[in-house]
Amino acid sequence: MGKVNKEDIKEIIDKYDKSNITIATLGSHTALHILRGAKQEGFRTAVVCEKGKEVPYERFGVADEFIFVEEYKNIVDEEVQDKLRSMNAIVVPHGSFVAYAGLDNVEDKFNVPMFGNRDVLRWEAERDKERKMLLESGIRMPMKYENPEDIDKAVMVKFPGARGGQGYFICSSYDEFNEKIDEMKSRGWLTDEDVANAHIEEYVCGTNYCIHYFYSALKDEVEVLGMDSRYETNIDGIVRIPAQEQMEANLSPSYVVSGNHPVVIRESLLPQVFKNGDQLVEKAKELVAPGMNGPFCLQCLVNDDREIVVFEMSARIDGGTNTFMNGSAYSYIQFGEPMSMGRRISREIKNAIKEDKLDVITT
Ligand code: ADP
Numbered sequence: 001m002g003k004v005n006k007e008d009i010k011e012i013i014d015k016y017d018k019s020n021i022t023i024a025t026l027g028s029h030t031a032l033h034i035l036r037g038a039k040q041e042g043f044r045t046a047v048v049c050e051k052g053k054e055v056p057y058e059r060f061g062v063a064d065e066f067i068f069v070e071e072y073k074n075i076v077d078e079e080v081q082d083k084l085r086s087m088n089a090i091v092v093p094h095g096s097f098v099a100y101a102g103l104d105n106v107e108d109k110f111n112v113p114m115f116g117n118r119d120v121l122r123w124e125a126e127r128d129k130e131r132k133m134l135l136e137s138g139i140r141m142p143m144k145y146e147n148p149e150d151i152d153k154a155v156m157v158k159f160p161g162a163r164g165g166q167g168y169f170i171c172s173s174y175d176e177f178n179e180k181i182d183e184m185k186s187r188g189w190l191t192d193e194d195v196a197n198a199h200i201e202e203y204v205c206g207t208n209y210c211i212h213y214f215y216s217a218l219k220d221e222v223e224v225l226g227m228d229s230r231y232e233t234n235i236d237g238i239v240r241i242p243a244q245e246q247m248e249a250n251l252s253p254s255y256v257v258s259g260n261h262p263v264v265i266r267e268s269l270l271p272q273v274f275k276n277g278d279q280l281v282e283k284a285k286e287l288v289a290p291g292m293n294g295p296f297c298l299q300c301l302v303n304d305d306r307e308i309v310v311f312e313m314s315a316r317i318d319g320g321t322n323t324f325m326n327g328s329a330y331s332y333i334q335f336g337e338p339m340s341m342g343r344r345i346s347r348e349i350k351n352a353i354k355e356d357k358l359d360v361i362t363t
Contacts, residue, residue, distance in 0.1 A: 003107055003108055004107060004108065004109065004110060004111055006363060008111060009111070009113050009238045009363060010359050011026055012111070013358050013359055013362055014087060016088040016358075017088050018184070018353050019089075020044070020088055021043055021044070021088050021089075021090060021349065021353065022039035022043065022044045022046050022064075022065070022083060022084075022088055022089045022090070023044070023046075023090055023092060023345075023346055023349070024045070024046040024047065024084055024087070024090070024091050024092070025047060025048070025092045025093075026047070026048050026049075026072060026075055026094070026096055026097040026101075027047045027048060027050075027054060027057055027063075027099065028053070028072070028090065028096035028100075029049055029094040029095050029096040029317075030094045030095075030317050030319060030321055030322055030341070030342065031040065031056075031057065031062075031094070032056060032062060032322070032325065032342075033321065033322065033340040033343070034092045034094070034317070034341075034345065035062035036325065036342060036343070037055065037339070037340050037341075037342030037343025037345065037346050037347075038138045038342065038343075040343050040346070041326070041343060041347055041350050042345035042350070043135070043346055043349070044065070044087070045062060045065070046063060046064065046065035046067060046084070046087055046089060047063040047065070047067070048068075048072075048080065048084075049066055049067070049068055049069070050068070050069060050070070050072055051068055054066055058288075061124055065087065065149050067083055067084070071101065072096070072100035072101075073100050073101060073105075075097070075100065075110075076101050076102070076105040076106075076109055076110050081112050083157045084112045085111075085112055087110060089113070090113050090114070090115055090349060090362060091110075091112050091113070091114045091132060091357075092115045092317065092342075092345055093106070093114055093116065093118070093121065093151045093316050093317075094317045094319075095314065095317075095318070095319055098121055098125070098316070103121060106118060106121065107122070108123075113358075114363055115345055115348075115349065115361065115362060116292075116294035116361070116362075116363065117288065117291060117293040117294075117363055119293070119363070120288050120291070120292060120316075121316060123284075123287070123288055124312075124314055124315040124316070125311050127199060130312070130313060132287075133283060133284060133287055134313060136283050136287070137276070137279040137280045137282070137283040137284075139276050139279065139280065139310050140307055140308065140309050140310065141201075141309065141311065142156070142203075142204050142309055142311055144199070145200040145202075145204075146199065148174050148177045148198070149174050150174075151171065151172065151173055151174050151176075151177055151200065152173075153172060153202070153258075154170060154171075154172050154202075154203035154205070155170070155171060155177075155200050155201060155202060155203050156170055156200075156201055156202075157169060157171065157177065157180075157196060157199070157200050158198070158199040158200075158201070159192065159199070160197045165344050166255075167189050167190065167252075167253045167254070168253070168254070168255060169184070169252070170203055170253075181195055181198075198207060200206060201311070202278050202340070204228075204301040204303055204309045205301075206301035206303040206304070206309065207229070207301065207302050207304065208229040208230055208299075208300070208301055209227050209228075209263060209265050209300045209301075209302060209308075210227060210228050210229065210297055210298070210300070210320045210326040211224065211265075211276075211277070211297060211300060211345075212225050212226045212228070212296075212318060212321050213225065213277045213292075213296050213297065213298070214293065214294065214295050214296075214341065214344050214345075215277075215281045215291070215292040215293060215294065215296065216336060216348060216359065217291075217293050217294075217360050217361055218348060218351055218352060218357060218361065222274065222281050224270075224277065224330050224334075225321075225324070225330055225331045225334070225339065225341055225344060226321060226323065226324040226329075226341070227262070227263050227264060227265060227320075227328070227330070228256075228260040228261060228262055228263060228318075228321075228323040229260070229261050229263045230257050230259075230260060230320070231258055231259040231260060231261060232255045232257055232258065233254065233256050233258045234251065234253065234254050234256075235253045235254065235255055238251055238253055252306055256321065260322060261323065262323040262324060262328060262329075264329050264330075265302070266302075266306075268306075269302065269306060272308050273308065276298060276310065280292065280296070280298070284315075290360075292315065293361060294316070294317075294343070294345060295316060295317040295318070295321070295341050295345065296313060296314060296316065296318075297314040297317075297318035297320065297321075298312075299312040299313065299314075317342070321340065321341035321342070324341070325340045325342075326338045326339055326340065331344070349361065
């Protein structure tokens with residue numbers, strides 16, 4: 001199937017009534033502050049929802065229009081696309097939108113203008129592409145082990161697919177690696193294919209910061225809008241068990257995000273924070289033009305050498321931005337007013353309309 005044609009999207013945007021733009025998204029993930037932020041900036045809002053999932057958007061009063069679908073994946077259906085275009089909608093993609101709609105569908109058949117660069121989404125979805133972009137940006141990542149035989153210190157073993165760290169494990173030698181793989185296979189948690197595709201990386205013992213950036217293509221500037229750390233089940237439950245009982249409990253860790261804490265980073269680390277964001281934005285322009293365009297997130301661990309080690313990125317609004325729906329310490333410093341990531345997106349759209357540059361920030 002062909003790709004969504006950039007010229008077609010540009011044509012749709014050209015025909016939109018710029019005085020009556022609707023900001024739309026799927027009812028999940030970060031929709032609350034995407035929609036609330038859009039209203040703060042004076043836009044109409046629409047949410048695409050499965051029946052029964054509309055409750056927060058209704059109760060918090062953030063959506064002007066509800067588009068109901070049987071299943072979330074139906075957001076790519078022609079009739080939903082028609083409705084969205086008839087509302088002059090710009091769709092803000094978030095993690096659940098990409099997961100439910102399917103990346104192929106977003107690339108191949110979602111002919112509705114989206115905020116940001118839709119081509120960059122694949123770069124976060126594929127581990128090799130993500131690693132290439134981060135490393136070529138000069139960003140420090142956990143060292144990767146090509147062979148389990150080479151394991152010489154604590155490593156984290158990850159398996160393909162977004163499984164929230166379910167089944168990821170930590171080991172420190174080749175023997176321990178084999179033991180754990182055998183055990184997981186015997187429990188039916190892993191297939192031979194999973195094992196062949198195991199990704200082994202240095203275990204970074206440090207503290208977690210997920211750093212939320214916004215790249216304004218209009219201003220050619222990278223902003224740091226907020227930071228969170230993850231609250232993950234069951235690992236954050238396991239660490240509350242004293243060591244001896246932990247051994248007896250024989251629980252396997254998982255890293256399913258169940259919530260987020262707002263956090264600020266030691267001020268002396270901020271130059272590294274900005275450097276990483278700036279370098280990634282420059283590299284992304286080269287690898288997948290026009291680049292990051294809008295929100296992105298670097299998921300980091302800070303080790304005791306005060307290095308920021310990045311183990312993952314989101315090339316769109318990340319769920320941790322929910323920690324600053326009313327602004328963060330950093331967005332306050334930058335803007336002096338409550339600025340969520342959702343509102344920042346709509347501010348960019350508003351500025352683009354004023355400057356007649358909507359095509360620069362949509363695809
Ligand atoms: P997923 O994308 O499946 O959720 P992640 O790569 O985000 O998996 O990893 C899940 C969690 O594991 C992270 O939130 C972090 O707490 C931890 N983690 C990931 N990579 C490392 C690493 N190299 N060293 C230490 N902890 C890590």
